[in-house]
Amino acid sequence: MVLLGLLFLQISVLLVVGDGDGCDRDTSGSGGDLIDLHIIGFFPCTHPADKREYPVDNCDGIDRIPIMKLALEEINERCDLLSGYRLVIDYANSGCASIPATYHLIQQTDPEVPTKLMILGPACSIASELMGEVAQRYMNITQVAYTVSSSLFGKDKVRFPRFYRLVTITEQVADGYVALIEKLNWKRVTVITDEDELNINAGIHTEEKLTSQRVLTRMTFIDDPSEVIKSIEELRARIIVAWIHPRMAVQFWCKVVKRNLAGPDFVWFIPGWFRANWWAAVDGTDCTAEEMKKSLEHTLGGLGNGILDYDPDRVLVSKKTVAQFKQDLNKKNELLGPVKTDIFLNIGYVYDTAWTIALALNASTSMLEEKGLGRLEEYHSEWTEMSDVLTASVASVSFEGISGKVSFHNTSGNRRNPSTRIIQYRDGVAVPIQIYVPSQQDNNFIELPGQSLVWQGGYIPKDAPSPVIQHRSKAETAIVAVTAAVGILSTTFFLLFNVYNRKHLVVKRSSYRLNCVILSGILMGYIGTALYTIEPDDGTGHVPAALLCNLRYWMTEMAFVICFATFFTKIWRLYKVFFNKHLAERKRLKDHYLLLAVGGIVAPALAVLIIQASTYPVTLHSHAKINKDNLAQEEITFMCQGRYHLAFDTVLIIIRMILGIFSLKVAFETKKHLPTEKKYRKYHESAVINLSTIVAIVPSSICEIIVLVFELNNIQTGLLLIITLRECVWMYPMSYLLFVPKSLFIVNM
Structure with missing residues (x-):
């Protein structure tokens, strides 16, 4: 069983760090004064070109690993956090697929494998569905995901009773869209979705959030968006919210261009998590890359705000400022080799997820003592009462993270209310313009330095033709x-x-x-x-x-x-x-x-x-x-x-x-x-x-x-x-x- 686990690349990483802030704490792993607390971290280490969805040789090239190691260093250096313990993450490759993630979870039942107190990750919803149900429903393990965005995990409490996440899910991005639509006083809005479950739910949520007077119609297409786009023209729609999967993006937008439905008189909201220069992959379409790029000018989008850096002096849970955090992350990236740390990626959620688990485990020590349930190192998943304490401890967490305020209070119980980054395309590049912060009452939008919404025609487009x-x-x-x-x-x-x-x-x-x-x-x-x-x-x-x-x-x-x-x-x-x-x-x-x-x-x-x-x-x-x-x-x-x-x-x-x-x-x-x-x-x-x-x-x-x-x-x-x-x-x-x-x-x- 152990050999099989090694075959699928489960790597235990023990970080060796020096004393920090005058703390006389040995985190080298050689001393006997610290007890290791193990959690399992799921990361999609499969190479994008590998269609087998099985592990490759190295996980450290993935952009999420450096920021995770930085978080672990900061956590284990703190004297006031997890006293007597050292947090250890055992990395496992989820491959952004269900089978590898579930396989690595099952390996944790091996008596020779250290007991895992919690699950960190994974990145993809599909990797979390089967694995998450087995872990939470049958193994009583609490899961804290960083970028699992499907609404299924928030709605189905029977299958996923111990689930938390930090990412801005599509419905929360939709809230940012709705707030901007209301701010600009647009009354006629058309909502379009493809057949993807996430997008359909986001479309329904958008329609529900907008008043009935604002929604012109909501339409869904399966493979060919031609009829939907034709309907946009017939409805004379001008403000369109499109929830589409990246694989459909080029085909969809090319048809929009050919129908002459993009330009200064239209406002499109499209997902902000498309890869850079996605519009240039025009093979198999009737459009040129230049047509696609030009038509996208001033199109809007939204995505989760993994790194909230508009205020460089904001102090984080690590007691560092945002500016200091970015400097440390850059150094970590230099040591580990070339990795992408683009602020549009969701790496900030990984950092905050690690801190969420660390603070939750720290809070659970006193909770376990009060209930007389023993200590963390005595944890076993079959002990339901102790598992309940660990699950409840996550809900009590509240701190200032790199992605913004992390708190599960006054929400649905398994997700926080993170900020949303509003982007606008400029010369084919998605440029961050504003931050939507739902907790702010007076002004929910924070303009980023030197940025503001710009309109192609020099005026705010109307929601209907004159x-x-x-x-x-x-x-x-x-x-x-x-x-x-x-x-x-x-x-x-x-x-x-x-x-x-x-x-x-x-x-x-x-x-x-x-x-x-x-x-x-x-x-x-x-x-x-x-x-x-x-x-x-x-x-x-x-x-x-x-x-x-x-x-x-x-x-x-x-x-x-x-x-x-x-x-x-x-x-x-x-x-x-x-x-x-x-x-x-x-x-x-x-x-x-x-x-x-x-x-x-x-x-x-x-x-x-x-x-x-x-x-x-x-x-x-x-x-x-x-x-x-x-x-x-x-x-x-x-x-x-x-x-x-x-x-x-x-x-x-x-x-x-x-x-x-x-x-x-x-x-x-x-x-x-x-x-x-x-x-x-x-x-x-x-x-x-x-x-x-x-x-x-x-x-x-x-x-x-x-x-x-x-x-x-x-x-x-x-x-x-x-x-x-x-x-x-x-x-x-x-x-x-x-x-x-x-x-x-x-x-x-």
């Missing part, structure tokens, strides 16, 4: 206004002329009453067209706008049906006169019968309009579209639409077409079968006029379909002209062809 109302062009409105005005004046003249000459033989023969109905319908259509020049985008309320929408809609639709229904009855009477063998039948075709027929034809269209008005009336709707030339602007157009507007309009178009087809058929048959005698010449001319007028229904119906296409696609430009053409293409021919010849004939008599 609305710009799109108005119709003045030229378009003028054309429609003049066209409608000419139609109103001419139709009014024809109507008055028809009334004035109602007893004239020409007017009487052409059905004076029916002419008045046709002209009234045409006048209604022109007025309805004129109403389209008034834009219903008033800000005083939707009642006037809704009234205007329905009024012009009803007037233009009813004008067509009334005119063509009346016109059809006139043609039908002419048809009956020449095709009915019984001349007496002609006497029955009086105007009042024809007016009843008009009412019967108009009734279906009127019923459709009444049903629509009582169920899904036409109201004012606003439609937004991003200005492609200026992403900070949102083009707002106002359209008069109703629910199932397309269905109702389709029914009205069908009624138009049926009416037009029957009118055309009757007019054609009448002209074809009219007698050729000279006395019937006027009827031939009338039939030609009727036929020409009815033909106008074809382009009118085509224009109606085009109007529907424009409205469904919220196209404002040219819509007014198409509506005008739809109405005038039949109103002008009907009024001028029918009444100009009559008027000229009467005037010239």
Whole structure:
């Protein structure tokens, strides 16, 4: 068993240090006055390129080891800490995987292996899950992790009853995001997560922390983020919090770049723990490294604050200042060879974890004595009461660590409230800008010396594009206004002329009453067209706008049906006169019968309009579209639409077409079968006029379909002209062809 343990590289490290601060304490390991207290420290010693996830030859090259040795030296030099004891860490390689970590834990049951009082680490959540459950639930060993960030360990108290951690977990980084969002008064926020459990929990936490008024939506993608990114564009989102795994980062951000969703008008929050220059790994994407780098400018992020160094004079638990600590760490790194000590790494948590365990063990000595449970060197994990004391002693710890204040008071019981470092990308580099400290009440954000938030456009981006109302062009409105005005004046003249000459033989023969109905319908259509020049985008309320929408809609639709229904009855009477063998039948075709027929034809269209008005009336709707030339602007157009507007309009178009087809058929048959005698010449001319007028229904119906296409696609430009053409293409021919010849004939008599 011992040989197998050596095979997997379990290295016991005993530090030899001299006396410090006048303390006459022998920490050399050769004296018999100090008793070794062993803990096991899990570190991911596997080389990143080693896919086997098994140990390699050397752990000392890992960046966490130097700071751990520095912490042990400081702890063992203190005379007022662990009197009579020396803290020893037995290093084990967790490999950032479950099996190696659990294997090394099981080795601790070997009688020849020193008893471990606590577990320090590991670094990865996956390495801690099985190992942590076995250690805490079945072996009664307390675990203090430095960078295990999964929320699972805080929620499942059954599997992990003796778990503590010092890292800033993703939910706490989210708290920093939320605080900054509220500080900058952004009201519309979109949250995106991938399928990773940590990120999903962080996304849910972000949504819960933000008020319901602030969250626009929360979306999750599995492998391909294309649909989610497309939704961002459709939602016109500007402030986006993205919780994504490093393996998805390049693919995700490239799609953001290609959709033109990054730049001065957008604010992205992305995880701050991506490796340096992650954006440059563009192989297999459609982006270049330069595109990725440029698009990241001023993007925000957050990560745990492993080394809180904004105040170099802050005194730590070791009685050193932050400045002195960094000097000592640099010396330690020089002695141990080249290692990375970038402040973005989580090495500060390792240092504070060692001090947490040392202070907890120190506190447990008096607690054990009070309870009469023996001494630390007598500890055995099967002794549950002693294990409970060790677990409780961690909760009592409170000190000033390199990562900030370490205290488990007033929290969930297994984690502290550490600070979060807010970063902002500058020229492809994640630059620390602010420190978010949740314990501070007045101002939770501490700006780092010489740093402040900078915005690409020189202004704080808005959480939504600035609305710009799109108005119709003045030229378009003028054309429609003049066209409608000419139609109103001419139709009014024809109507008055028809009334004035109602007893004239020409007017009487052409059905004076029916002419008045046709002209009234045409006048209604022109007025309805004129109403389209008034834009219903008033800000005083939707009642006037809704009234205007329905009024012009009803007037233009009813004008067509009334005119063509009346016109059809006139043609039908002419048809009956020449095709009915019984001349007496002609006497029955009086105007009042024809007016009843008009009412019967108009009734279906009127019923459709009444049903629509009582169920899904036409109201004012606003439609937004991003200005492609200026992403900070949102083009707002106002359209008069109703629910199932397309269905109702389709029914009205069908009624138009049926009416037009029957009118055309009757007019054609009448002209074809009219007698050729000279006395019937006027009827031939009338039939030609009727036929020409009815033909106008074809382009009118085509224009109606085009109007529907424009409205469904919220196209404002040219819509007014198409509506005008739809109405005038039949109103002008009907009024001028029918009444100009009559008027000229009467005037010239």
